[in-house]
Amino acid sequence: MSDTHAQTVRFVRDSMLPQAAPPAGQAGAVRWLRENLFSGWLNTILTVLGLIAVFFLLRGLVPWFAHSVWNANTLTECREIIAQIWGPDARGACFAVVRDRWQQWLFGFYPAHLYWRPVLALVLLFVALAPVLVPGMSRRLMAVSAIYPFLGFWLLWGGSMWLPVVALLGFVIGWVVWRALRGVSPLLAIIAAVIVPVLWWLLAAAPVDRALSSAIPLGIDAVRSDRFGGFVLSLTIGVAAISLSLPLGIALALGRRSDMFLIKTMSVCFIEFIRGVPLITLLFTASLLLNYFLPPGTSFDIILRVIIMVTLFAAAYIAEVIRGGLAALPRGQYEAADALGLNYFQAQRLIVLPQALKISIPGIVSTFIGLFKDTTLVIFVGLLDPLKGITDAVRASMEWKGIYWEPYIFVGTIFFIFCFGMSRYSMYLERRLKRDNR
Structure with a gap:
């Protein structure tokens, strides 16, 4: 490029520099370390102190977890196994208590023979939560979500099948009352939908439950809360x-x-x-x-x-x-x-x-x-x-x-x-x- 052209067209470039790799300190792990761990003298000191603390923590925990025992019937047996395998001064975790x-x-x-009931209640809980928490699930499963609290109660506590049915019937009555009154007054419909089920549960639920249980005794073994x-x-x-x-x-x-x-x-x-x-x-x-x-x-x-x-x-x-x-x-x-x-x-x-x-x-x-x-x-x-x-x-x-x-x-x-x-x-x-x- 001539000197005259360079003086008259100063800010125009007719050629590009070849592409070059970024400096080693501005890319990859080195850049991450500089920005996050060693960005200044205070950050550097805290990083070093943190690494020292992690080192001393892992020095005690890693051998303790590495010497874990999962098959033993007592704590004494656990300690004997640790001493036999890793030496008399070794220390280790006795996770056999978890297994036992x-x-x-x-x-x-x-009761051990009824473990299937809380397990089934937990499985049904995830089914009931699916239409609420997972997008795209069928809205028909909302019926399971509505019924689950009563079904879960019956599975966990057992007893007569009619108790949760009578309790669910109170909500059904409240929904019917709300549908009947919402065209008249939304506020009146909400108040009635709350009061009517409460009256049902306080006054009529217990007699209806006893009558149904006497007429059709259906239920499973009851489990006390204790x-x-x-x-x-x-x-x-x-x-x-x-x-x-x-x-x-x-x-x-x-x-x-x-x-x-x-x-x-x-x-x-x-x-x-x-x-x-x-x-x-x-x-x-x-x-x-x-x-x-x-x-x-x-x-x-x-x-x-x-x-x-x-x-x-x-x-x-x-x-x-x-x-x-x-x-x-x-x-x-x-x-x-x-x-x-x-x-x-x-x-x-x-x-x-x-x-x-x-x-x-x-x-x-x-x-x-x-x-x-x-x-x-x-x-x-x-x-x-x-x-x-x-x-x-x-x-x-x-x-x-x-x-x-x-x-x-x-x-x-x-x-x-x-x-x-x-x-x-x-x-x-x-x-x-x-x-x-x-």
Whole structure:
């Protein structure tokens, strides 16, 4: 290129430099290490200290897990096997206790010949959840979802088949009343759909159940609540409380934002009272004080009482989470619903709640995870949870007296699987419902 041309056309290039590989420090693992672990002097010091801590942790844990024993009948036999194979000074995990007592952690003291009933209830639970959690599933399976709570109760507790049928009949009556009155007044239909089933359960359900049981005695072996324990107990309380607390929390959140003074006041008082009281206090109330408010001779199952209190506790927290989602919606969404001529219930069902619930997914799932872990607190009301009740029962036996870490690792792993699964599903649900590119 001539000098004259170079002076007159300074900013035009007529040739390109050949493509070259990026510097070694700007690509691959080296770049990742520089950006994430050694980006500055403070980050470098923390990385080195973290690696030292991980090294000392693994130096003790790896041999302990590597020397694990899975086939033994007692803790003494475990230690003898470890000493025989890896030397007298070796230490190792005795996971033989898990192999020997896994039924007790899973089923508590549920009769062994009836294990098929909680297993079948768990399988049917996934079938009932499929149309709710999995997109594209047939809506016909929603009938299974509606029937499952009554079928699951009957499988777990047994007894007369007519008790869950009579309880289900109350919901059917409420649905019929709602269909009959919704054309007259939506609010009146909702109130009647709540009051009529409650009256049915309080006044007519017990006589009808006794009459049907006497006329057609159908049922399976009954199992008392004190035979429940382990993860059967935790899943029963956790699944029931999660399923019931979400709709109740939505109702409380809407009630707190209502323009009706009485409804708003009652919702605020309930939420603030429940959130201000520890869960263990509510559990003691369910265990000790609730019977004082019932008619003499009334038998109210302890697990049912715990489910009610845990549900109320979780519903108060979920109500605040959903209220945050409702507050995050732009005012224009409510104005758009008014412009379309939708009434309150149509606007909430079609426009407001779908968006608010999408915003609230992380908080709702966090509440559910905390609720499932809090089922271990039922040990304070005499129920044998897997973490404390069953583990202490196993450690108190002569065969495994003195064992410590292995039971807690096993129980913690099971809890982690359930809680991690809920967390991953919530993230999948957020990605599927995302409608913007931000």
